[in-house]
Amino acid sequence: MPAATLEEALDAFDAFLRxxxxxxxxxxxxxxxxxxxxxxxFTAEDLHHRLVNEGEHVSLATVYRAxxxxxxxxxxxGHDFADGQRRFEPMxxxxxxxxxxCRDCGAVVEFQSAEIERLQEQVVKKHGFQIxxxxxxxxxxxxxxxxxxxxxLRAKQRGRRGPxx
Amino acid sequence: MPAATLEEALDAFDAFLRxxxxxxxxxxxxxxxxxxxxxxxFTAEDLHHRLVNEGEHVSLATVYRAxxxxxxxxxxxGHDFADGQRRFEPMxxxxxxxxxxCRDCGAVVEFQSAEIERLQEQVVKKHGFQIxxxxxxxxxxxxxxxxxxxxxLRAKQRGRRGPxx
DNA sequence: ATATCTGCAAATGTTTTGCACTTTT
DNA sequence: AAAAGTGCAAAACATTTGCAGATAT
Numbered sequence: 001m002p003a004a005t006l007e008e009a010l011d012a013f014d015a016f017l018r019x020x021x022x023x024x025x026x027x028x029x030x031x032x033x034x035x036x037x038x039x040x041x042f043t044a045e046d047l048h049h050r051l052v053n054e055g056e057h058v059s060l061a062t063v064y065r066a067x068x069x070x071x072x073x074x075x076x077x078g079h080d081f082a083d084g085q086r087r088f089e090p091m092x093x094x095x096x097x098x099x100x101x102c103r104d105c106g107a108v109v110e111f112q113s114a115e116i117e118r119l120q121e122q123v124v125k126k127h128g129f130q131i132x133x134x135x136x137x138x139x140x141x142x143x144x145x146x147x148x149x150x151x152x153l154r155a156k157q158r159g160r161r162g163p164x165x
Numbered sequence: 166m167p168a169a170t171l172e173e174a175l176d177a178f179d180a181f182l183r184x185x186x187x188x189x190x191x192x193x194x195x196x197x198x199x200x201x202x203x204x205x206x207f208t209a210e211d212l213h214h215r216l217v218n219e220g221e222h223v224s225l226a227t228v229y230r231a232x233x234x235x236x237x238x239x240x241x242x243g244h245d246f247a248d249g250q251r252r253f254e255p256m257x258x259x260x261x262x263x264x265x266x267c268r269d270c271g272a273v274v275e276f277q278s279a280e281i282e283r284l285q286e287q288v289v290k291k292h293g294f295q296i297x298x299x300x301x302x303x304x305x306x307x308x309x310x311x312x313x314x315x316x317x318l319r320a321k322q323r324g325r326r327g328p329x330x
Numbered sequence: 331a332t333a334t335c336t337g338c339a340a341a342t343g344t345t346t347t348g349c350a351c352t353t354t355t
Numbered sequence: 356a357a358a359a360g361t362g363c364a365a366a367a368c369a370t371t372t373g374c375a376g377a378t379a380t
Contacts, residue, residue, distance in 0.1 A: 023334060023379055044370080059337045064370065080247065082300070085369065090328060100289060103297055111288050116281055121301060123276050124265060129305035132268055135247070136301045140294035188359060216353055224362045229345060252345070274344080335378065340371105347366070354359070 004092035006036055009075055012092055016073035027058045031066040035076055041087040041099075041108050081108065081137060097137040105142055169257035171201055173312055181238035193221045196231040200241055206252035206273050208265075235306055246273065246302060263301040270307055 004012070009032050014024050034050055035042075048063045067088055070076040077091040081101045087108075096117075097110040116136070124131045169177070174197050179189050196203075199216055200207075213228045231255055235241040242256040246266045261273040261282075281301070289296045 021334085025335065025379070027336070038349085057337090061338080061371080062336060080245065082245065100292065101296060102294065109292060109294075111292075114287060115285055116284050119278055119284075121280050123278060124303055124305055127265060127274060127276075127305075129265060129274075129303075129307055131265065131303055132306050133304040135301060135304075137299060138289055138294075138296055139298040139300075140289055140292075141297050142294055186359085190353075190360060192361070222362090226346080226363080227361060230360085331380100333378105333380085336376085338374095340373080342369100342371070344369105345367085347364100349363095349365105350361105351363105352359100352361070355357085 003090060003094050004036070004075075006033055009036055009090070009092050013070065013073055013075055016075075017069070022069070026064050028066055028069075030056055030058060031063065032070070032075070035067075035070065035088065036090050038090075039071075041079065041089045043087055044087045045085070047088075079137075080135070082139070096140075100140050102136040102140050102142050107142070111138075168255060168259050169201075169240075171198055173259050174201055174255070178235065178238055178240055181240075182234070187234070192227050193231055193234075195221055195223060196228065197235070197240070200232075200235065200253065201255050203255075206244065206254045208250045208252055210250070212253075244302075245300070247304070250321075263303075265303040266306050267305050267307050272307070276303075 010024075010029060013028065014034055016022075017024055017028075030051065031047070034047055034054075034056075038047060038050065044060065044063050044067055047067070048058070048060045051058050051063075067076065067078070071078050071088070075090065075092045076088045079087045079089070079099065081087055081099070082155060095112065097112045098116075100109040100111060101107075102109070120134060120136075173184070175189075175194060178193065178197055182193075183190055195216065196212070197210055199219075199221075203212060203215065209225065209228050209232055213223070213225045216223050216228075232241065232243070236243050236253070240255065241253045241255045244252045244254070244264065246264070247254055260277065262277045263281075265274040265276055266272075267274070285299060285301075288294060
């Protein structure tokens with residue numbers, strides 16, 4: 001199943017908004033488009049910068065507010081990669097996946113494992129819970145790739161400490 | 166392997182500090198003790214409150230600074246349960262585990278799965294990475310337990326939204 | 331018309347930091 | 356003495372929110 005088109009995303013968002021008595025606006029349309037055009041995992045600020053560069057007039061507050069709605073509508077999904085900023089990615093019509101995050105180069109690589117999902121579900125059931133969501137991030141290093149150019153996807157990285165100390 | 170005793174923790178911390186040219190102080194000793202006595206997963210503020218109630222004079226800043234060192238020394242481990250505050254738990258001589266976090270009652274239940282760990286490692290290797298750390302949190306609900314009293318471990322919960330929208 | 335949006339600036343809340351003073355070594 | 360630690364208050368910083376004016380139904 002390929003990722004959703006802009007039209008599909010706009011339709012889905014429109015339906016979502018309508019169902020909650022909310023309104024489709026110029027800014028929200030612009031934000032849906034920009035979010036889908038964004039490659040990889042982006043922050044609210046990334047999205048805002050992009051729009052400012054395009055000459056669009058949308059405030060950062062509106063970006064945050066829209067991202068919240070887009071996540072509730074399952075058009076995007078938010079992730080915490082322990083670097084102090086929430087990342088988003090388009091998720092409409094995309095399959096679930098988890099992430100490897102490289103601490104050397106900042107690359108975010110998606111992975112899927114039906115087997116892990118199954119075991120996860122099993123653990124939760126064994127305890128009488130129901131699963132609502134999960135976070136499965138693998139923080140990795142890629143020193144072995146140094147110099148190959150293969151891992152220099154996102155050189156920038158924040159200094160903020162993760163939850164591991 | 167049972168959890169570490171206070172003496173073991175103090176020795177480990179002392180060795181860690183010494184190796185880095187840092188010093189054991191009264192506050193740090195107090196914090197090690199309090200952290201080990203704390204049951205379950207606690208925040209920096211929990212720890213601070215506890216000490217204030219005991220009549221100890223330790224500032225919140227010192228608590229944060231000590232927790233950082235204790236985590237680096239692997240005496241405690243920090244976790245992000247997506248509620249806006251970092252939690253810590255004693256980890257010296259304890260086995261690795263991941264967590265289920267109940268969104269209804271706030272309970273944190275530990276789980277272990279050698280199978281999941283193995284698959285995780287496999288995924289990382291397949292991509293040529295080396296694993297540095299991982300976060301595997303299962304956010305669950307326990308409505309089925311309502312009224313049984315079994316799940317009301319930690320009633321308090323924060324309103325802050327997690328990374329999923 | 332009326333409820334919802336938006337932008338701006340100010341607030342929030344956890345964690346970090348600068349600095350003057352204490353405590354270790 | 357010299358280096359490291361502490362408390363306090365202020366700073367940081369991503370995200371949220373109050374409010375007055377703008378926009379959608």
